[in-house]
Amino acid sequence: MAPPELILTPHEMARADTATIASGTPGLDLMRRAGRAVADAARRMTAPGGRILVAAGPGNNGGDGFVAATALAADGFDVAVVPLGRIDRMRGDAAEAASGWHGEVVPAEEARFHEADLVIDALFGTGLARDLDGAARSLVEQIDAAGRPVLAVDLPSGLDGETGDVRGVVIKAVRTVTFAARKPCHLLMPGRAYCGPVEVADIGILPETLSAVSGQLFVNSPDLWRAHLPKPDLASHKYDRGHTLVASGGATRTGAARLAAVAALRIGSGLVTIASPPEALGVNAAHLTAVMLRGCDGPEGLYHILKDPRFNALVLGPALGIHANTRAMVAVAVQAQRSLVLDADALTSFEDLSSELHQAFRQAPTVLTPHEGEFKRLFSGHPDLLDPPSKVERTRRAAAYTGAVLLLKGSDTVIAAPDGRAAINENGTPYLGTAGSGDTLCGIIAGLMAQGLPAFEAACAGTWIHAEAGAGFGPGLISEDLAGLLPGVLRDLLR
Ligand SMILES: NC(=O)C1=CN([C@@H]2O[C@H](COP(=O)(O)OP(=O)(O)OC[C@H]3O[C@@H](n4cnc5c(N)ncnc54)[C@H](O)[C@@H]3O)[C@@H](O)[C@H]2O)[C@@H](O)CC1
Ligand SMILES: Nc1ncnc2c1ncn2[C@@H]1O[C@H](COP(=O)(O)OP(=O)(O)O)[C@@H](O)[C@H]1O
Numbered sequence: 001m002a003p004p005e006l007i008l009t010p011h012e013m014a015r016a017d018t019a020t021i022a023s024g025t026p027g028l029d030l031m032r033r034a035g036r037a038v039a040d041a042a043r044r045m046t047a048p049g050g051r052i053l054v055a056a057g058p059g060n061n062g063g064d065g066f067v068a069a070t071a072l073a074a075d076g077f078d079v080a081v082v083p084l085g086r087i088d089r090m091r092g093d094a095a096e097a098a099s100g101w102h103g104e105v106v107p108a109e110e111a112r113f114h115e116a117d118l119v120i121d122a123l124f125g126t127g128l129a130r131d132l133d134g135a136a137r138s139l140v141e142q143i144d145a146a147g148r149p150v151l152a153v154d155l156p157s158g159l160d161g162e163t164g165d166v167r168g169v170v171i172k173a174v175r176t177v178t179f180a181a182r183k184p185c186h187l188l189m190p191g192r193a194y195c196g197p198v199e200v201a202d203i204g205i206l207p208e209t210l211s212a213v214s215g216q217l218f219v220n221s222p223d224l225w226r227a228h229l230p231k232p233d234l235a236s237h238k239y240d241r242g243h244t245l246v247a248s249g250g251a252t253r254t255g256a257a258r259l260a261a262v263a264a265l266r267i268g269s270g271l272v273t274i275a276s277p278p279e280a281l282g283v284n285a286a287h288l289t290a291v292m293l294r295g296c297d298g299p300e301g302l303y304h305i306l307k308d309p310r311f312n313a314l315v316l317g318p319a320l321g322i323h324a325n326t327r328a329m330v331a332v333a334v335q336a337q338r339s340l341v342l343d344a345d346a347l348t349s350f351e352d353l354s355s356e357l358h359q360a361f362r363q364a365p366t367v368l369t370p371h372e373g374e375f376k377r378l379f380s381g382h383p384d385l386l387d388p389p390s391k392v393e394r395t396r397r398a399a400a401y402t403g404a405v406l407l408l409k410g411s412d413t414v415i416a417a418p419d420g421r422a423a424i425n426e427n428g429t430p431y432l433g434t435a436g437s438g439d440t441l442c443g444i445i446a447g448l449m450a451q452g453l454p455a456f457e458a459a460c461a462g463t464w465i466h467a468e469a470g471a472g473f474g475p476g477l478i479s480e481d482l483a484g485l486l487p488g489v490l491r492d493l494l495r
């Protein structure tokens with residue numbers, strides 16, 4: 001099995017770079033390999049002899065650009081370098097790389113980007129330190145206005161490598177070649193939308209070196225959690241595979257719980273029961289077959305049901321209502337120390353999580369699944385959790401603060417554990433943005449926890465499986481479709 005794919009921040013990448021150089025590989029060798037990988041990609045994107053303009057910045061990203069320019073000119077392409085600033089002011093490896101360039105140099109004011117077959121963006125990479133202004137900003141705008149295909153070196157210039165935010169302006173690339181590992185900006189929005197497909201080139205930095213500097217941020221893929229997936233053996237029966245309980249809303253708000261319940265059953269929870277307010281029993285009963293039903297009158301009802309230790313995972317929140325009763329049900333669930341997924345109204349009912357509650361989250365596996373709006377409300381009293389510009393950092397801090405696994409939804413869902421592990425999801429589809437999609441996600445995660453997956457792995461696997469199901473279906477997806485798509489995704493995963 002492949003190891004999970006690490007994502008390195010610019011800072012971690014610089015440490016990997018330094019460690020590699022310290023152990024005997026000259027920095028210029030790394031730059032040459034990087035530049036050659038860019039040239040390889042450019043060659044595949046351009047007809048023989050085509051016109052290639054390389055916009056080269058003042059640092060090592062520019063150095064990579066000079067190496068690529070030199071290799072492409074040697075291959076017979078019609079290459080010119082458009083430097084940002086004076087080449088004779090470049091330093092270190094970048095100056096060395098630039099000194100190898102004996103071809104055409106065109107000042108930015110005279111560059112005709114619209115006549116290029118390909119533009120190579122080697123302006124700024126991981127060293128971008130502030131918003132683009134002045135000459136740098138003009139050059140980026142000039143390249144964007146030309147509308148020619150752009151190959152980005154490491155990352156599109158103007159993106160913040162760590163947060164994926166745009167620092168003033170950014171170049172839109174059709175392809176990006178990065179080195180050793182992807183950076184957060186390649187997966188987080190809006191950055192991801194500017195990168196095109198991202199190719200990771202091996203420039204000779206060892207996997208051990210990458211692991212040593214890693215802050216435990218991963219791409220959310222099966223490599224991260226496949227080993228935890230339950231596979232029923234011959235002798236197993238439904239009682240070995242957990243019993244998920246999903247709390248239903250009132251008579252006119254029962255659909256959300258059923259979406260979660262059916263998803264929990266499909267993902268493999270041996271049994272699933274809906275805990276329904278007495279007045280909603282009729283409507284729930286009319287719509288349920290394999291999912292079981294129990295009357296449950298508020299927090300006291302939940303307390304009684306949870307006396308049965310077989311209910312080992314619980315979903316609270318979808319359409320439960322925003323009121324004190326919901327808060328009381330959360331308190332009962334937390335006291336009962338079962339695996340717990342809290343979403344929607346179970347989050348919105350709290351202006352701010354009381355310290356009592358989040359102390360309790362540390363006692364049993366808990367997953368909180370807010371979207372950005374719910375996240376802001378939940379932690380409104382904690383600017384330290386809301387302020388960091390990086391979605392990864394915000395999610396991590398909230399996980400550390402609450403002691404729960406935090407799943408911050410979106411097109412770039414981030415999942416973080418209290419111990420610092422975090423993952424960014426990338427296999428989603430905008431078609432998942434449909435009513436009830438989040439309810440289904442809760443059910444999948446609870447169903448996985450019912451079968452014994454730890455909270456972080458359940459949240460990561462649930463997010464990926466939910467996204468894979470939605471992406472496989474595409475246009476016209478409604479939440480009722482999702483549970484029925486799970487068997488296909490599971491079959492591929494367990495093969
Ligand atoms: N870290 C590694 O392992 C390797 C890095 N390489 C390349 O090196 C790059 C990083 O190099 P650097 O650290 O030199 O950084 P960059 O080349 O990304 O940019 C730093 C330069 O830009 C200037 N600068 C930063 N923000 C600016 C702004 N807003 N406006 C104007 N100027 C600004 C800085 O003063 C500095 O001169 C990577 O992106 C990659 O392309 C490769 O050469 C291979 C190895
Ligand atoms: N553009 C998108 N790309 C990928 N996934 C998305 C996108 N928009 C929404 N999603 C996913 O769809 C789900 C929506 O959940 P949520 O906002 O709770 O919806 P609801 O409340 O209707 O159930 C989340 O898992 C979210 O990550």
Ligand SMILES: [K+]
Binds near residue numbers: 122123124125153157
């Ligand atoms: K770049």
